[in-house]
Amino acid sequence: METLAPAEEASADAPPGQGRSGPPTVAPSRRAVLCGLCAATATFGTAARADEPAEAARNKPAQPGDWLASFEDGHAGALIDPAGVKRDMPPLLAWPFDPAKKIARDGSRLNLVLVMRFDPATLSPDERPRAANGIVAYTAVCTHQGCWVTDWLAKKQLLHCPCHGSRYDPRRGGAVVLGPAPRALPALPLRLAGDKLEVAASFTDHVGGEAPSGY
Amino acid sequence: MSIAKKLGVAVTAGLLCGVGLGAAKAGELKTYSPVTQQRLDNPEPENWLLYRRTYDGHGFSPLNQINANNVKDLVPVWEFSTEVIEGHEAPPMVNNGVMFVTTPYDHVLALDAATGRLIWEYKPKLPADLFQLHPTNRGVALWSDNLYLATVDSRLIALDAKTGKEVWQAQIGDYKKGYYSTLEPLVVNGKVMVGTSGGEFGIRGFIKAFDAKTGKLLWTTYTIPGPGQPGHDTWKTDAWKDGGGPVWITGAYDPQRNIAYWGVGNAADWPGDLHPGDNLYTSSTIALDPDNGKIVAYHQYHWNDSWDWDEIRPPTLIKNLNVDGHMVKDALVHPARDGYLWVLEQNDKGIQFVWAKPFVEQNAFKSIDPETGRPTYDPAHKPTVGKAVSFCPSLWGGDDWPSESYSDQTHLLYIPAINNMCGEMTGVKKPLIAGQLWLGADPDTIKLLPHGDHLGELQAWDLKTGKEAWVHKFPAQLFASVLSTAGDLVFVGGTNDRMFRAFDAKTGKLLWQQGTNSGIVGMPVAYRVGNTEYIAVVSGWGVDAQRQQVKLSQTRLKLDPNAVPQGGVIWVFALRHPAS
Numbered sequence: 001m002e003t004l005a006p007a008e009e010a011s012a013d014a015p016p017g018q019g020r021s022g023p024p025t026v027a028p029s030r031r032a033v034l035c036g037l038c039a040a041t042a043t044f045g046t047a048a049r050a051d052e053p054a055e056a057a058r059n060k061p062a063q064p065g066d067w068l069a070s071f072e073d074g075h076a077g078a079l080i081d082p083a084g085v086k087r088d089m090p091p092l093l094a095w096p097f098d099p100a101k102k103i104a105r106d107g108s109r110l111n112l113v114l115v116m117r118f119d120p121a122t123l124s125p126d127e128r129p130r131a132a133n134g135i136v137a138y139t140a141v142c143t144h145q146g147c148w149v150t151d152w153l154a155k156k157q158l159l160h161c162p163c164h165g166s167r168y169d170p171r172r173g174g175a176v177v178l179g180p181a182p183r184a185l186p187a188l189p190l191r192l193a194g195d196k197l198e199v200a201a202s203f204t205d206h207v208g209g210e211a212p213s214g215y
Numbered sequence: 216m217s218i219a220k221k222l223g224v225a226v227t228a229g230l231l232c233g234v235g236l237g238a239a240k241a242g243e244l245k246t247y248s249p250v251t252q253q254r255l256d257n258p259e260p261e262n263w264l265l266y267r268r269t270y271d272g273h274g275f276s277p278l279n280q281i282n283a284n285n286v287k288d289l290v291p292v293w294e295f296s297t298e299v300i301e302g303h304e305a306p307p308m309v310n311n312g313v314m315f316v317t318t319p320y321d322h323v324l325a326l327d328a329a330t331g332r333l334i335w336e337y338k339p340k341l342p343a344d345l346f347q348l349h350p351t352n353r354g355v356a357l358w359s360d361n362l363y364l365a366t367v368d369s370r371l372i373a374l375d376a377k378t379g380k381e382v383w384q385a386q387i388g389d390y391k392k393g394y395y396s397t398l399e400p401l402v403v404n405g406k407v408m409v410g411t412s413g414g415e416f417g418i419r420g421f422i423k424a425f426d427a428k429t430g431k432l433l434w435t436t437y438t439i440p441g442p443g444q445p446g447h448d449t450w451k452t453d454a455w456k457d458g459g460g461p462v463w464i465t466g467a468y469d470p471q472r473n474i475a476y477w478g479v480g481n482a483a484d485w486p487g488d489l490h491p492g493d494n495l496y497t498s499s500t501i502a503l504d505p506d507n508g509k510i511v512a513y514h515q516y517h518w519n520d521s522w523d524w525d526e527i528r529p530p531t532l533i534k535n536l537n538v539d540g541h542m543v544k545d546a547l548v549h550p551a552r553d554g555y556l557w558v559l560e561q562n563d564k565g566i567q568f569v570w571a572k573p574f575v576e577q578n579a580f581k582s583i584d585p586e587t588g589r590p591t592y593d594p595a596h597k598p599t600v601g602k603a604v605s606f607c608p609s610l611w612g613g614d615d616w617p618s619e620s621y622s623d624q625t626h627l628l629y630i631p632a633i634n635n636m637c638g639e640m641t642g643v644k645k646p647l648i649a650g651q652l653w654l655g656a657d658p659d660t661i662k663l664l665p666h667g668d669h670l671g672e673l674q675a676w677d678l679k680t681g682k683e684a685w686v687h688k689f690p691a692q693l694f695a696s697v698l699s700t701a702g703d704l705v706f707v708g709g710t711n712d713r714m715f716r717a718f719d720a721k722t723g724k725l726l727w728q729q730g731t732n733s734g735i736v737g738m739p740v741a742y743r744v745g746n747t748e749y750i751a752v753v754s755g756w757g758v759d760a761q762r763q764q765v766k767l768s769q770t771r772l773k774l775d776p777n778a779v780p781q782g783g784v785i786w787v788f789a790l791r792h793p794a795s
Binding site for chain 2: 141146150162164178209210
């Protein structure tokens with residue numbers, strides 16, 4: 001069962017973050033900017049209020065238990081059928097989907113997810129337990145400057161960010177293979193629940209680019 | 216506790232005898248020289264108050280304490296870490312002893328220009344869902360007691376120059392739809408003009424003017440004319456709605472004619488068959504009346520842009536120029552991204568074509584009309600949907616946004632060029648999704664095709680003869696703005712070997728170089744405080760120079776994609792023994 005993160009300082013500018021607890025460090029001096037953990041932390045938005053549950057649900061990042069709805073021209077489409085995720089295809093784009101409120105979490109571009117299927121035997125030992133029958137998911141948000149990683153280099157079998165050319169290996173935990181991305185693409189562990197693809201756990205790392213925000 | 220310790224900054228020896236800045240306390244300037252229209256029309260030689268020092272865009276400093284005879288004695292006198300990585304493209308702005316430097320993520324640093332002591336720092340809060348194709352900023356504009364900062368989340372922020380505190384904020388566009396700003400604003404008569412980036416996100420470009428005092432929006436001029444506006448019929452389909460036309464480099468200004476010249480960028484998305492028509496005013500120079508934003512004249516360098524050849528720099532304005540036999544009273548000189556060096560003339564009828572010559576290898580244009588300057592194209596080298604097309608120069612062009620410099624002394628035009636670098640892409644038709652990169656080309660097919668024995672060229676052109684006077688060649692890319700000075704020196708960074716170099720302005724001989732912490736993509740400036748002349752530049756590699764490095768690592772050149780470490784440092788140089 002999901003719980004709300006502890007109440008944090010509301011940020012007018014920043015949509016909700018990815019579950020970091022505690023208020024963001026406010027640095028009185030310039031040197032605090034060097035805090036690697038703080039640098040890319042997105043502050044949590046206002047806690048969900050009873051009178052606007054829809055908005056809060058749309059903005060929340062993928063939660064354990066979420067399903068996945070296809071991204072269609074920016075709006076949420078049908079739920080993704082695992083049988084529809086085939087090998088040797090470019091990544092499917094998806095929004096996490098709140099099964100209780102029946103709402104797609106399409107309120108923030110930080111929530112977009114990539115879904116692909118591979119032969120489980122070709123997945124790294126770390127990646128295999130995160131996959132559902134060979135289906136893996138990652139954030140679409142490049143860890144460099146936040147562009148969506150939407151390109152697939154079929155010959156090289158790598159995800160490619162069109163903004164600055166970073167390449168990630170989806171079989172090996174989204175490891176950076178080339179380009180300026182500073183860290184691997186955060187993975188979203190999946191499981192199969194009956195005939196549905198379900199989010200098994202939160203992202204393996206915080207989602208977002210390098211741009212410091214929130215100070 | 217000393218001010219230096221309080222601010223926690225490293226200081227070089229002897230700096231606390233600062234020259235008359237009179238800071239009342241840490242974090243604030245006690246005095247500041249307000250920037251007036253009179254000062255901008257004729258800036259003092261010791262200051263750098265405008266993007267290219269003067270409104271005409273020459274990027275030339277009249278200072279000559281540092282000159283061709285003594286530049287071998289040029290040494291670093293202070294450095295300062297910006298604490299930011301990514302491409303640092305801004306010129307250090309200088310106003311009577313105080314220096315303002317902007318960084319990626321839109322930090323603004325105010326420092327004592329003689330000593331490097333930090334006075335204040337401003338950091339805007341950027342939204343967590345921001346995506347940045349171009350994480351950089353090209354400087355604050357100066358007017359009255361304020362500084363003006365255009366941000367990467369599409370705001371214009373006025374700061375108090377003495378304290379760095381926000382005075383007002385205004386919205387330029389919607390960052391979620393791909394509108395963002397990286398340029399240094401242009402201020403004329405209390406009107407702050409800014410453009411918008413987003414040519415890779417299917418925007419409809421514009422220039423806006425805001426009241427410097429209040430932040431009120433005064434006028435908006437779209438670079439893509441809408442229905443009923445002149446030039447709208449040069450878009451044969453609905454493609455005008457997301458046709459691009461970004462504006463992301465500071466304009467030039469002619470006070471005599473009261474004309475602000477702005478460069479307009481690429482048509483979106485790239486392949487021309489996706490937006491049939493000439494596509495005004497993409498790849499053009501437009502002349503605006505700054506009082507009301509009206510377009511009073513224009514010249515389009517190449518119609519139906521298909522190569523991502525933004526013509527984003529305004530032309531360099533040169534009065535009474537003799538060009539290869541033509542005498543031009545108000546010359547507009549533009550070394551274009553499209554690889555041609557263009558000379559146009561502003562007269563009372565509008566902007567006329569005068570002369571053009573390629574300054575790098577160029578295979579897309581078959582001919583130039585001798586009257587209008589309109590090129591005809593070789594279809595084999597014009598990108599289109601569904602096939603791989605190669606073209607020279609590459610999408611980065613002969614000279615991208617880095618500024619050329621015109622020396623008022625040698626009368627040579629110095630161009631930071633890239634030659635021998637062609638490109639290739641396969642066009643593809645894809646729907647535009649807000650906030651998603653929209654190029655009209657499969658990124659996997661976007662290739663660089665370098666050949667020959669070198670790429671970068673610092674070219675010096677003698678416009679009187681219409682010929683190159685000298686050229687210095689660099690093995691790999693050259694990607695930074697040029698400074699020329701009355702000391703007969705030309706300064707430029709821009710290379711992946713992290714060097715900052717000085718050349719003899721007359722002969723092109725390399726006279727001096729200094730290795731720095733990172734690669735320089737920034738703009739060097741010259742200024743004076745007291746009796747000492749300084750040269751300043753920020754070293755901090757990233758953005759397009761870095762992207763070129765990654766792309767070139769996939770070519771026969773096999774450059775090391777990680778050759779240049781990132782990290783911004785302000786470097787300031789002076790002579791070892793300055794003359795009194």
